[in-house]
Amino acid sequence: MNVRSQISMMFHLDKCIGCHTCSIACKNIWTDRKGAEYMWWNNVETKPGTGYPTQWENQEKYDGGWEEKNGKLGLKSTSKSRLVFNIFHNPHMPSMDDYYEPWTYDYEELFNAKEGPDQPTARPVSQVTGELIQIKKGPNWDDDLGGSPIYAESDPNLEGLSDEQKEQLSAVERLVFFYLPRICNHCLNPSCVASCPSGALYKRGEDGIVLVDQNRCRAWRSCIAACPYKKVYYNWFSGKSEKCILCYPRLETGQAPACFHSCVGRIRYLGVLLYDADQIEQVAKKSDEELVEAQRSMILDPFDPEVIAAARANGIHDSVIESAQRSPVYKFVKVWKIALPPHIEYRTLPMLFYVPPLSPVMANKPDGSPVENISDDLFHDIDESRVPVKFLANLFGAGHEGKVRYALRKQKAVRWYRRAKTVGDVEMEMAERMLREADSTVEEAEEIYKLSALCSFEERFVIPPMHREEAIEMAADPLEHKHSTGFGFLSGPWRSM
């Protein structure tokens, strides 16, 4: 057992209102710079939709992530040997057209326009070229089903849905959409790290955060093609790749990452998961159907004395082990099993998990008749939900419905149990039967309810203390770097030099 500590994340999609406050918080702190204008380390997508960069989930287009071939695990298109042949042109590399050309407006025109018959107006100009442009795409272009015939109907997750289900998604009174906020998954088996010819990407030993060393990056950009989630970005101005750093300067001072901290719907949870690093390769080679369970099995019980002993032997501090014991992510992922990894079939073993959305659960009956909430089969409406289970399975179950269905059944049982308790129009006996059938108990339902609905800041974000005495960076003299500021290169503010 090779115990490692990972700061992990959980997003509760039933609570996301798609306000993008997370995106703005991140943008203002980290990517408000030249060359980074088009980057949204945190973005929020409308599902169904094609997201940002467009069609990122379509690996036939981008060929990111890992594949298992003849018992071996290999990068799909970005192994170092293959990269040589794509040195001048990598056909799988997203281009600016796949993201969008960032723009601002020619505000000066409003002040300087020559006198004329009409009021002036500030036209869009490219933040890359400075030229006037026609806006054709943005980082949230298909927001709230905008352009649904082009975008929502081309969502890669529609694969395997019946024609009836697909039609339903573009019928005004039967359609549905929900939001999918995305940041770097800080994977256990990161293809970006594996693909880098310069060894610039690394996974921090103490907490598993995946970073790009700005001094070692040589602009190969293989990380960008390799990441199947398209969460590494190339800065055209600095000539380096960049990505979500999980606000590690904040984490190191006990603060939640900015996107977590600012989340209006309180959908975000953060905490330590202990895992067995010896299992990574075996787990990543499992069949699609086994992957979710396999990843769960490598997450270790932080209360198990053997795990604790092995963690200590690996230099994990007691305070981090205690933090893992209080981790809300551990409860959602491992204990309650209602949070699932996104697209685990990419085999990078993402450490960001999602509680799939249960609402709106009602009404996709083609004849227009209402869906009954209660019947002998207590969970039938999950299959009559406007969100097809298969769609969620494509997102969160590597195409397999079992684990998604389990999560939805348990969520529904908790909801009905609480309804029996507080509204009283459901018999408690029936609610308890639902809990049993959903593999839950009254005690668990109360805990799920509390951590989902009444959770405080401290319960949502259990941040392990930063041990300065153990941090790698501390090997360097901090005073030597006192002049270096913010993100990027070690050069001092000009005023003091």
Add this chain to the structure above:
Amino acid sequence: MSSAKGHEYFLKHYLGTHTNAIAEDLAQDSVKEVKWHDKAPQGKMDLVVDLNFRMDTSALYSDIVLPAATWYEKSDLNSTDMHSFIHPLSAAVPPCWESKSDWQIFQTVAKKFSELAEKHFPEPVKDIVATALTHDTPAEIAQPEIRDWSKGETEAVPGKTMPALKVVSRDYKNLYNQFISFGPKVRESGLGAHGTHYNVEDVYDEAVMDGPRVSWDGKAYPSLAEDIHVCDQILRFATVTNGELAHRSYKDIEEKTGVPLVHLAEKNRGVRVSFADLQSQPRRFINSPMWSGLIENGRAYAPFTYNVENDVPWRTLTGRQHFYLDHPGYIDFGEYLPTYKPKPLPAEYADLKFSKEVGPSLMLNYLTPHGKWHIHSTYGDNQRMTTLSRGCEPFWINHHDAAEIDIEDNDWVEVHNDNGVVVTRAAVSARIPRGICIQYHSPERTLGVPKSPLRGNRRAGGHNSLTRIRLKPNLMVGGYGQFTYHFNYWGPTGVNRDTHILVRKLPELKW
């Protein structure tokens, strides 16, 4: 200006500048009480001064644009009746270039005005002020019927059958001094709103003693000279941030209603909130009869819990929740009970009498709801948020409707009716029902608005270019119970903006 329903008519009648409205006046036969002019006045405003840091559409049309400081360059308070918190705005940086806070700009204008008044108005002058029949006054029982004194149907009695009239004294020479001082009148007459009243003599004297003060003509007053002074005076004199005043206010209502209420204020009687307190952490209101929700012990705000749990009468004619309206204005209009009325037909809206279909067009019901990231104009059009939307406020249309007139997603469209014209891009979506289209509040003409071929290749407008104000007669009923005027609560509205438009693909993009 973009938020003004009937934007193009503002351009025409107030400013006398170019407008895209083509509607002609149709009301001649219905006008009975005022003199009819064949040509309505245009350009009624001589001077337009804009004080708004957004530098929006209004600024384009103003004679003078004042340098307004932004939220993070000044001290200010932010609160609303939509939540129970009070937030500070603080100067993170000093105001850029010449800009000043609104308060300082008004003050500077007042100062200059006072200097000029020394010559032109050396002595106070008398003025007469007409005010509406006001809520929480005896005017609430003034007009149970509609009787027009100007037609001799009743006697003209100010404050009863007509607006209240009051003679006031204007001391223009001292306008600036008055601007920077919290006047002594409040000390004598106390404060109140929403039917409450409380005395503040001691609080006023305390403010003069230990707060910032200004002196003129040998007397000292609580200072309103600095933005932060104003914030602190508001907090000092408000019941939601001064527990003693909340207590007094409940006591006053207790005496009026005969039910015990001061217990609602006991717990927080010692609370005093200053601006510095807010800067260290935004605070929640304390219980106050100013609001109908009770919020002790972290309780979520829910309206009327105060009335329900403490037997405090509702502020209606009957003192109860009140659905039947026996006023002739409502009876005649058929709205004396909550009433369903079907949507008027397009012809009844009469917004397409003069507009012509040119090329494949579709008539749609046009709606202008609040956007996802903004209520009216603020926030939605900064660079971040335009990036997270589509760089403009697009025209949302159902995909089947769009296909009928060959419109694809992100095509430029021209949307027009008699009131004006909009040129923007189409957002084609299954989310929009057929027959309906949406442009969300509140695009400015400052950002990426092309010209309209249908209206002589002139600059197109914003969402309110297609709307106009309609008055609803029964909303003009006043002086009767809950229908009595109160600022921002009850009064005539411009009703809403639903109308009909014609949309077509823009044949040629011109800037």
